[in-house]
Amino acid sequence: MSSNQNETGTRTGVRTVEFVKALDSRAPGGPIEQRWDKHRFEMKLVNPANRRRYSVIVVGSGLAGSAAAATLGEQGYNVKCFCYQDSPRRAHSIAAQGGINAAKNYRNDGDSIFRLFYDTVKGGDFRARESNVYRLAQVSLNIIDQCVAQGVPFAREYGGYLDNRSFGGAQVSRTFYARGQTGQQLLLGAYQALCRQIAAGTVQMYPRTEMLDLVVIDGRARGIITRDMVTGKVERHVADAVVLATGGYGNVFYLSTNAKGCNTTAIWRAHRRGAFFGNPCFTQIHPTCIPVTGDHQSKLTLMSESLRNDGRIWVPKRPGDTRDPRQIPESERDYYLEERYPAFGNLVPRDVASRNAKQVCDEGRGVGPGGLGVYLDFADAIKRLGRQKIAERYGNLFDMYAQITGENPYETPMRIYPAIHYTMGGLWVDYNLMSTIPGLFVAGEANFSDHGANRLGASALMQGLADGYFVLPYTIANFLAGVKPGGLSTDTPEFAEAEAEVTSRVQRLLSINGHRTVDSFHRELGKIMWDECGMARNDAGLRRALKRIPELREEFWQNVKVPGESGDLNQELEKAGRVADFLELGELMCVDALHRTESCGGHFREESQTEDGEAKRDDEHFAYVAAWEFTGDPGRAELHKEPLVFEYVKPTQRSYK
Amino acid sequence: MxxxxxxxxxxxxxxxxxxxxxxxxxxxxxxxxxxxxxxxxxxxxxxxxxxxxxxxxxxxxxxxxxxxxxxxxxxxxxxxxxxxxxxxxxxxxxxxxxxxxxxxxxxxxxxDLVTDRSSFDRIIQAGGYISASTGSAPDGNTIPVAKVDADKAMDAAACIGCGACVAACPNGSAMLFTAAKAAHLSFLPQGQTERYQRAINMVTQHDEEGFGNCTNIGECAVVCPKEISLDTIARLNRDLVVAALKGLAPSTGVSEAKAG
Missing domain, CATH: 3.10.20.30 (Beta-grasp domain)
Structure with missing residues (x-):
C-alpha cells in the first residue's frame, strides 16, 4: 500500500481522512479472456483426502451462501452454515422475480461473453473492476447448466429448449426465467443441493442463528460469535476460513424492498474488525414499486420491471391534477420518458427511470396519496394485444397489485414509485473475493461487487450464484492450501473478548428501558437517509444528515425501549441490535456520498450533472473504488482507494437519448 | 378501524x-x-x-x-x-x-404465534433434490423439457413451504408439501433417475416427523396460497406404488438426517 495526501477530503471538508492508501485488487494481468483460466491454474489446491480437516463457516443461506456451502460440502470440506430465518430456503434471494442473465447466445442475436461483460461495465457507469466482471460473464454459462441439472424449472419453448427474454433494456435476449419467481426457483435449487450435503453430514446447518461478531486472531478471520435466536444462547464457532454472504443493507432506509430481517450486522461487525467497506453510498433505487400508503407502511413491494416492456409511464401535464386518470385526455398527459429518451423510452435503465419519476413528482405532478407516484398504463397494450395476452404476460403481477392496492390495473393505470432495492456497495474484496482481513471472504450482494455504481436487471442472481458455485470454491481452496488446518480451539482470549462484548451489548440494549421503540428510531433514520442520501444527494443535505445521524444514534443508546429478556425468543432485541448497526452504517454512507462529488450510476450528486440533467461522472478524480477503514468512529473512517483501470471498455458518458 | x-x-x-x-x-x-x-x-x-x-x-x-x-x-x-x-x-x-x-x-x-417447521427441511434432506454436484452439468439445452412438463413442474415448484397445508389438515398431514416437492422434480427428465427412491425416502421421513396420513380431505389445497393441486398427492402415491413394486426400501441414514 502506498500513501499520499487526500485532496478530496480537504476539498469537501468532510471530517474524515488524512491519508489515502492504494489497495491492491490482486487482479491478474494478461489478455482478459485468459485471466480466470490462468489464475485457476496458478491457484493452489487441497488434496481431496485432506479437505475434511479444514473447516469453513458460511454466514447466510441465500444464493451465494447456499451455493458456496453446498459446493464446499460436496468437495469434502467441513462446513457450518448459519441463517437468521427458520429455514435456509427463505433467504431474500427468494424474492427476485425477473430472471438471471447468461451469455449463452441461444437466440443467435449477437450476445457473447464480451457483450455481457461490456454491458455490465457500462451499465455500472464505469465503477467496477474489469477482471471481475469478465469472469462473471464467463461463468454465467456454467450457472445455467448447473441450475438446469438441479431441476430448476426454467421457462421453455415448445421445442423443449430454454426460453429467454430481453430484460431491463438489454438489446439481446439473454435472461433466463422461471415465471415471475426466478429467485425462488434458483434458491430452491441451491437449497436442495445444501440439504443433500446436510444429510451427507458435510454441512451443519444453524437456522434461527444470528452472527453478532467476527473473531480475528493474529490478523486472520478465525471464527464468529452467534446468538441462538430461540434460546438466546451466545456461542463461539471456530474455522479455517469465514464466508459472509449476508446480502445487502437496503434496510438502512427503513422502507425498502428487502425482507424485514435483512440487515448489515454481519458485514458491519466485520468492518469494525478491520474489513474495508467499498463504495457504501452506491445504492440502487428500483423504479417500479407500489407507492407508500401511510405511516404504517412496513416495507415496499417491487413489481418486476418487465412491466415496462408494455406499460407506458406518464403523469398529468398540469401540477395538482387530481382527476381520475381515465378522464385525463391524451393531450394533457406527459409521457416523460418517451419524450426525453426517444431511443429507449420506457425502458431506460433503473437509475434514469427512478430519477425522472422523482423529478416529475418534485414538480407537483405526482399522483396518488401524497403525490408520490406516477402512472404505469396498460390501456394501449390491452388495446393492441388484448386483455388475455396481457394477463398471460403479467397476470400474477396484476393480481399482486390488485391485492395490495385494491385497484384493478386492467381498468385503471397502476401507480408506481421508486424504492430502495439493492446495494452495490459492500465489503471490499479482491479478485479472490477476500476482504482486507485474510481468511474472510465476502460473496453476493454483501461484497462491493461487480455492478459498479448501478446494477443491471437480472444480474444479481447471476453474481450470487457465480460467487457461490464457481468462484469461492477455487479461491477458498487456494487460501486453505496455504494454512495449516484446525489447531485452534474457541478457548482463546480473542474469542472470550468478542463473546463478552456481544453479551454486554445485549444486556445494555435490554437495560436502557427508555421511551421510544426500536421502530421509531429506524423510521427516523430511514427518513434522513431517503431525504438526504437517496435518489439525489447534495452537499448541504449530506452535511445535515452527518449532523443528525450521530445525534440520533446517541439518543438511541439513551432512550430506546427493548422489552423482554435475552434468554428467549426476543424479536425486539434482534431488531435493536440491527438498528444500532444501521445507525453507524448510515453515517458512513453519507461520508462516502459527500466525498464523491461526481455523479455516477445510482449516486446522483446534484452538483454534478450535464446540461440536460443527466449524471455526470468525473473520471479524472473519481475513477476508483472508495474503500473505508473503520477507525473507531464511522464519521472519521479512513479512505483507501483502489484505482480502476479500463483497458477494454473505454469510459464514455452514458446516454440513453 | x-x-x-x-x-x-x-x-x-x-x-x-x-x-x-x-x-x-x-x-x-x-x-x-x-x-x-x-x-x-x-x-x-x-x-x-x-x-x-x-x-x-x-x-x-x-x-x-x-x-x-x-x-x-x-x-x-x-x-x-x-x-x-x-x-x-x-x-x-x-x-x-x-x-x-x-x-x-x-x-x-x-x-406465541411462532412455530418450529424444521420438519419440512428434514423431509427435503431425506431426498428432495436431484444429486448434481457443482460442475458436473452438461449444457442446459442438451436436456430438452417439453413445455407442458416444464409448466407442470413449475406449478408444483411454486410451493413456498409455509405449512398452511399442515395447519388446515384435520390429520396434520404434510402430504401436499411433500407431494409438491416430489412432483416438481418428477415432472422433469433430470429428476427421473432418483424418482422412486426419492418418493419413498421423503414419505418415510414425513411419517417419522409425526405428520398424519392423507385421507383426501382437500382442505390443504383450499388454503394453499400458491394453489398447489391435490393431483400432486395422487402422483406421489403412484410413485410410491411403483417404488414398492420395484422392491425399493428407504435408503439407510434417512432418519438420522441431521436436524435442520
Missing amino acids: RLTLKVWRQKNRNTPGEFRTYHTEHASPDMSFLEMLDVVNQELILKGEEPIAFDHDCREGICGMCSLMINGIAHGPKQAVTTCQLHMRSFKDGDTITVEPWRAGAFPIIK
Whole structure:
C-alpha cells in the first residue's frame, strides 16, 4: 500500500481522512479472456483426502451462501452454515422475480461473453473492476447448466429448449426465467443441493442463528460469535476460513424492498474488525414499486420491471391534477420518458427511470396519496394485444397489485414509485473475493461487487450464484492450501473478548428501558437517509444528515425501549441490535456520498450533472473504488482507494437519448 | 378501524398458552394484516408489555415465513394469499379477530404465534433434490423439457413451504408439501433417475416427523396460497406404488438426517 495526501477530503471538508492508501485488487494481468483460466491454474489446491480437516463457516443461506456451502460440502470440506430465518430456503434471494442473465447466445442475436461483460461495465457507469466482471460473464454459462441439472424449472419453448427474454433494456435476449419467481426457483435449487450435503453430514446447518461478531486472531478471520435466536444462547464457532454472504443493507432506509430481517450486522461487525467497506453510498433505487400508503407502511413491494416492456409511464401535464386518470385526455398527459429518451423510452435503465419519476413528482405532478407516484398504463397494450395476452404476460403481477392496492390495473393505470432495492456497495474484496482481513471472504450482494455504481436487471442472481458455485470454491481452496488446518480451539482470549462484548451489548440494549421503540428510531433514520442520501444527494443535505445521524444514534443508546429478556425468543432485541448497526452504517454512507462529488450510476450528486440533467461522472478524480477503514468512529473512517483501470471498455458518458 | 383481537400467547414450548384480548383503534384498511399487528405491538411495547411474537420476513408472499390461523383459516379469509399480503380491507370496522399459530404436532410452538417447521427441511434432506454436484452439468439445452412438463413442474415448484397445508389438515398431514416437492422434480427428465427412491425416502421421513396420513380431505389445497393441486398427492402415491413394486426400501441414514 502506498500513501499520499487526500485532496478530496480537504476539498469537501468532510471530517474524515488524512491519508489515502492504494489497495491492491490482486487482479491478474494478461489478455482478459485468459485471466480466470490462468489464475485457476496458478491457484493452489487441497488434496481431496485432506479437505475434511479444514473447516469453513458460511454466514447466510441465500444464493451465494447456499451455493458456496453446498459446493464446499460436496468437495469434502467441513462446513457450518448459519441463517437468521427458520429455514435456509427463505433467504431474500427468494424474492427476485425477473430472471438471471447468461451469455449463452441461444437466440443467435449477437450476445457473447464480451457483450455481457461490456454491458455490465457500462451499465455500472464505469465503477467496477474489469477482471471481475469478465469472469462473471464467463461463468454465467456454467450457472445455467448447473441450475438446469438441479431441476430448476426454467421457462421453455415448445421445442423443449430454454426460453429467454430481453430484460431491463438489454438489446439481446439473454435472461433466463422461471415465471415471475426466478429467485425462488434458483434458491430452491441451491437449497436442495445444501440439504443433500446436510444429510451427507458435510454441512451443519444453524437456522434461527444470528452472527453478532467476527473473531480475528493474529490478523486472520478465525471464527464468529452467534446468538441462538430461540434460546438466546451466545456461542463461539471456530474455522479455517469465514464466508459472509449476508446480502445487502437496503434496510438502512427503513422502507425498502428487502425482507424485514435483512440487515448489515454481519458485514458491519466485520468492518469494525478491520474489513474495508467499498463504495457504501452506491445504492440502487428500483423504479417500479407500489407507492407508500401511510405511516404504517412496513416495507415496499417491487413489481418486476418487465412491466415496462408494455406499460407506458406518464403523469398529468398540469401540477395538482387530481382527476381520475381515465378522464385525463391524451393531450394533457406527459409521457416523460418517451419524450426525453426517444431511443429507449420506457425502458431506460433503473437509475434514469427512478430519477425522472422523482423529478416529475418534485414538480407537483405526482399522483396518488401524497403525490408520490406516477402512472404505469396498460390501456394501449390491452388495446393492441388484448386483455388475455396481457394477463398471460403479467397476470400474477396484476393480481399482486390488485391485492395490495385494491385497484384493478386492467381498468385503471397502476401507480408506481421508486424504492430502495439493492446495494452495490459492500465489503471490499479482491479478485479472490477476500476482504482486507485474510481468511474472510465476502460473496453476493454483501461484497462491493461487480455492478459498479448501478446494477443491471437480472444480474444479481447471476453474481450470487457465480460467487457461490464457481468462484469461492477455487479461491477458498487456494487460501486453505496455504494454512495449516484446525489447531485452534474457541478457548482463546480473542474469542472470550468478542463473546463478552456481544453479551454486554445485549444486556445494555435490554437495560436502557427508555421511551421510544426500536421502530421509531429506524423510521427516523430511514427518513434522513431517503431525504438526504437517496435518489439525489447534495452537499448541504449530506452535511445535515452527518449532523443528525450521530445525534440520533446517541439518543438511541439513551432512550430506546427493548422489552423482554435475552434468554428467549426476543424479536425486539434482534431488531435493536440491527438498528444500532444501521445507525453507524448510515453515517458512513453519507461520508462516502459527500466525498464523491461526481455523479455516477445510482449516486446522483446534484452538483454534478450535464446540461440536460443527466449524471455526470468525473473520471479524472473519481475513477476508483472508495474503500473505508473503520477507525473507531464511522464519521472519521479512513479512505483507501483502489484505482480502476479500463483497458477494454473505454469510459464514455452514458446516454440513453 | 377499531378491532378486537384474541391472540394466542405462549411463553415457550413447555409453558401452557392462553388467549388474550387486545383492542386497537389504529388499524386502517390499507394495512396488511402484519402491519396491523405491528401497530398493536408498538402500543404494547410502550405500555411496558411484551409484544406478540410472529414469524415474517419478505412480506411479499414468497418467502413462506409468515403463517397464522386467522379466524380458524390458515392465512385468513382470502384465497391464494399469504397473511403478509392479506389487507385489512378484508375485515370490517368493529370486527373481533382470532389469531392462532399453526396447530400441528410436527410444528411445535416456539413462542406465541411462532412455530418450529424444521420438519419440512428434514423431509427435503431425506431426498428432495436431484444429486448434481457443482460442475458436473452438461449444457442446459442438451436436456430438452417439453413445455407442458416444464409448466407442470413449475406449478408444483411454486410451493413456498409455509405449512398452511399442515395447519388446515384435520390429520396434520404434510402430504401436499411433500407431494409438491416430489412432483416438481418428477415432472422433469433430470429428476427421473432418483424418482422412486426419492418418493419413498421423503414419505418415510414425513411419517417419522409425526405428520398424519392423507385421507383426501382437500382442505390443504383450499388454503394453499400458491394453489398447489391435490393431483400432486395422487402422483406421489403412484410413485410410491411403483417404488414398492420395484422392491425399493428407504435408503439407510434417512432418519438420522441431521436436524435442520
